[in-house]
Amino acid sequence: GAVVSQHPSWVICKSGTSVKIExxxxxxxxxxMFWYRQFPKQSLMLMATSNEGSKATYExxxxxxxxxxxxxxxxxxxxxxxxxxPEDSSFYICSGGRGNYGYTxxxxxxxxxx
Amino acid sequence: ELKxxxxxxxxxxxxxxxxxxxxxxxxxxxxxxWYRQDPGKSLESLFVxxxxxxxxxxxxxxxxxxxxxxLSTLHITAAVHDLSATYFCxxxxxxxxxxxxxxxxxxxxx
Numbered sequence: 058g059a060v061v062s063q064h065p066s067w068v069i070c071k072s073g074t075s076v077k078i079e080x081x082x083x084x085x086x087x088x089x090m091f092w093y094r095q096f097p098k099q100s101l102m103l104m105a106t107s108n109e110g111s112k113a114t115y116e117x118x119x120x121x122x123x124x125x126x127x128x129x130x131x132x133x134x135x136x137x138x139x140x141x142x143p144e145d146s147s148f149y150i151c152s153g154g155r156g157n158y159g160y161t162x163x164x165x166x167x168x169x170x171x
Numbered sequence: 172e173l174k175x176x177x178x179x180x181x182x183x184x185x186x187x188x189x190x191x192x193x194x195x196x197x198x199x200x201x202x203x204x205w206y207r208q209d210p211g212k213s214l215e216s217l218f219v220x221x222x223x224x225x226x227x228x229x230x231x232x233x234x235x236x237x238x239x240x241x242l243s244t245l246h247i248t249a250a251v252h253d254l255s256a257t258y259f260c261x262x263x264x265x266x267x268x269x270x271x272x273x274x275x276x277x278x279x280x281x
Contacts, residue, residue: 063213091269100259101214101271150213152269159204160269165213 059085061153063163070141070170078136078166080151087153090134091160092126095148107134141170173198173264177272185280187249192275194243194260202263203243205234207256208274214259217245250279 060083070076080090088109093101105121107113107128115121123145125137138145151163174197184190194203202221206214218227220236220243227234231254233246243260255278261271 089267098276100273103268103270106266106268154267159202159216159219162214162216167211 059161061161061163067167075139080134080163082132082153086131089154091152093150143170146170173270175272181276183278190247192245196241196262200262204261206259252279255279
């Protein structure tokens with residue numbers, strides 16, 4: 058079946074540094090990639106939607122200058138958390154949209170900012 | 172704006188018992204998904220429901236969809252400990268975005 062490979066699985070970084078998360082669709086072309094954030098014991102909150110070759114669309118309240126999304130190819134989308142702070146610590150999950158075939162989720166990235 | 176609400180949010184039940192999780196959504200949609208999430212893990216797809224009256228079953232789990240009532244149910248039959256997890260419903264909005272309910276944490280006790 059369709060697979061989205063997400064890396065890293067977990068990362069610890071110092072406050073003020075930037076972290077990049079990659080999602081690759083391995084056996085399908087993800088024209089659309091959705092990025093979610095999940096705080097402990099909470100649901101998945103959609104952060105942004107990216108389409109290959111165009112700018113991402115951010116949900117209300119999500120800082121586009123802080124969460125940089127790049128979707129340069131049909132198989133790769135990246136999320137960069139810039140100048141990370143402890144409140145950015147969360148579980149980040151990407152999801153590749155496959156039209157009528159549904160959505161394929163990455164394995165998630167646990168970000169801890171210290 | 173599409174809103175998705177689940178209830179209950181937490182469910183503790185004995186093994187062997189039956190229970191139902193409810194998922195209501197606020198606007199029309201042509202697709203509804205159920206997912207399972209284990210602690211520290213990503214989502215595992217359980218069911219996709221595409222039409223009014225759709226019913227799908229896998230093992231002890233059965234999902235149904237009533238598009239007129241904007242309601243989906245996930246029924247658990249004769250629960251076992253391995254079903255302990257958090258269950259999410261998610262609905263596709265008219266922009267193609269997948270919007271999640273709050274999740275229902277299920278704890279099955281021996």
